[in-house]
Amino acid sequence: MLSRRRFTAQQDYWPAFVDMLTTLVLSIIFLLSVFMLAQFFLSQQITDRDTVLTRLNAQIAELTELLALERANNRDLQDNISLLQSSLTAAETARDELQGLIDQDAGTAGAADQQISTLSGQLSDEKRTSQRALAQVELLNQQIAALRRQIAALEDALSASESRDRESSAKIADLGRRLNVALAQRVQELARYRSDFFGRLREILSQRSDIRVVGDRFVFQSEVLFNSGQADVNPAGQQELDKLAAALLELEGQIPDEIAWVLRVDGHTDARPLSGSGRFRDNWELSAARAISVVKYLVSRGVSPEHLVAAGFGEFQPLEPGDEDAINARNRRIELKLTER
Incomplete structure (x- = not known):
C-alpha cells in the first residue's frame, strides 16, 4: 500500500512539473528561433542596402570625375577664348592704326588697303574660331547640367532605398512580434492537449x-x-x-x-x-x-x-x-x- 501511494504521488506531481518545464523550454527555443529569423532577414536587408549604396557611390564617384574633367576642359576653352579675344583686340587696334595712316597719307592707300584686307581676313578667322569655342563651351555646360541631374536622381534613389530599409526593419520587427504571439499560443495549446492526453492515458493504463x-x-x-x-x-x-x-x-x-x-x-x-x-x-x-x-x-x-x-x-x-x-x-x-x- 505504501508503494502504491508513493507511485500515485509521483504521478500527481511529475506531469504538472514536466508540463511547466516543457512549456519553458519550448518558449525559449521559440524565442531563439524568432531571434535568429529576424537576424537573418535583417542581415539580408542590410546586405542588400550596402550593395545598393556601394553601387550608387561608385556611380557618383564616376560622375564626379567626369564633371571635374568637363570643368577642366571648360576652363581650357575659356582660356582659348580669352586669348582669341586678345588677338581680336590687337587686330582691331592694328586696323585702326592703318586706317589712320590712310587718312594721313593717300599715297600709301594701296599698301594700306592690302594690309587692311589681310587683317580683316585674320579678324574673320579669329571670330569664327571664337564662335566655335563658344559653341563648345555651351555644349560642355549642357553636359555638366545633365550630369548634375543624374547626381540628383542618384541621391533621390539613395534616399528612397534608405527609407525602404527603415520600413523593412519595422516590418521585420512587427513580424517577429506577431510570430511570438502566434507560436506562444500554439505552444500553450499543445501543452494543454498533451496534459489532457497524458491524463487520459493514466486513466486507462494506470493498472x-x-x-x-x-x-x-x-x-x-x-x-x-x-x-x-x-x-x-x-x-x-x-x-x-x-x-x-x-x-x-x-x-x-x-x-x-x-x-x-x-x-x-x-x-x-x-x-x-x-x-x-x-x-x-x-x-x-x-x-x-x-x-x-x-x-x-x-x-x-x-x-x-x-x-x-x-x-x-x-x-x-x-x-x-x-x-x-x-x-x-x-x-x-x-x-x-x-x-x-
Missing part, C-alpha cells in the same frame, strides 16, 4: 506497473508489447495499444488542424549485443523495427499516419547505466512523446 510516466513521456516496457528478441506486437501488447489508439483517436478530434502535432514512438534496447544470426543484426535494427511495428499497429486501428513518427535509438539512450537484469529490463522500452512536427 499496470510496467507502464509509467518518465519525464514528458509514457514508457512501455518492451515485455508488455513484444516477446524476447522479436519486433511483432504480441496479443497482450495489442490490447494495450488498442487503448492507446482509442485515446489518440479522441485526441485527433480535439486538437485543431492548424496545430502540427505528432506522437513520436521511440524504440530502445538494453546494452546486450544481439547474436547477429537472427532476423536483426544489431540493437539499432531491433529498436527501429519495434517502433515501426507500434506505429503500423496504431495506423491499422485508424490513427492518422501523419500524426505518427517512429525512431530507433538502440542501446544508446538508457534510462539507467549498468548491466543488471533489472536495469536492462527498464532500459528495454517503447517511449511515447506528444510533440510538434
Whole structure:
C-alpha cells in the first residue's frame, strides 16, 4: 500500500512539473528561433542596402570625375577664348592704326588697303574660331547640367532605398512580434492537449506497473508489447495499444488542424549485443523495427499516419547505466512523446 501511494504521488506531481518545464523550454527555443529569423532577414536587408549604396557611390564617384574633367576642359576653352579675344583686340587696334595712316597719307592707300584686307581676313578667322569655342563651351555646360541631374536622381534613389530599409526593419520587427504571439499560443495549446492526453492515458493504463510516466513521456516496457528478441506486437501488447489508439483517436478530434502535432514512438534496447544470426543484426535494427511495428499497429486501428513518427535509438539512450537484469529490463522500452512536427 505504501508503494502504491508513493507511485500515485509521483504521478500527481511529475506531469504538472514536466508540463511547466516543457512549456519553458519550448518558449525559449521559440524565442531563439524568432531571434535568429529576424537576424537573418535583417542581415539580408542590410546586405542588400550596402550593395545598393556601394553601387550608387561608385556611380557618383564616376560622375564626379567626369564633371571635374568637363570643368577642366571648360576652363581650357575659356582660356582659348580669352586669348582669341586678345588677338581680336590687337587686330582691331592694328586696323585702326592703318586706317589712320590712310587718312594721313593717300599715297600709301594701296599698301594700306592690302594690309587692311589681310587683317580683316585674320579678324574673320579669329571670330569664327571664337564662335566655335563658344559653341563648345555651351555644349560642355549642357553636359555638366545633365550630369548634375543624374547626381540628383542618384541621391533621390539613395534616399528612397534608405527609407525602404527603415520600413523593412519595422516590418521585420512587427513580424517577429506577431510570430511570438502566434507560436506562444500554439505552444500553450499543445501543452494543454498533451496534459489532457497524458491524463487520459493514466486513466486507462494506470493498472499496470510496467507502464509509467518518465519525464514528458509514457514508457512501455518492451515485455508488455513484444516477446524476447522479436519486433511483432504480441496479443497482450495489442490490447494495450488498442487503448492507446482509442485515446489518440479522441485526441485527433480535439486538437485543431492548424496545430502540427505528432506522437513520436521511440524504440530502445538494453546494452546486450544481439547474436547477429537472427532476423536483426544489431540493437539499432531491433529498436527501429519495434517502433515501426507500434506505429503500423496504431495506423491499422485508424490513427492518422501523419500524426505518427517512429525512431530507433538502440542501446544508446538508457534510462539507467549498468548491466543488471533489472536495469536492462527498464532500459528495454517503447517511449511515447506528444510533440510538434
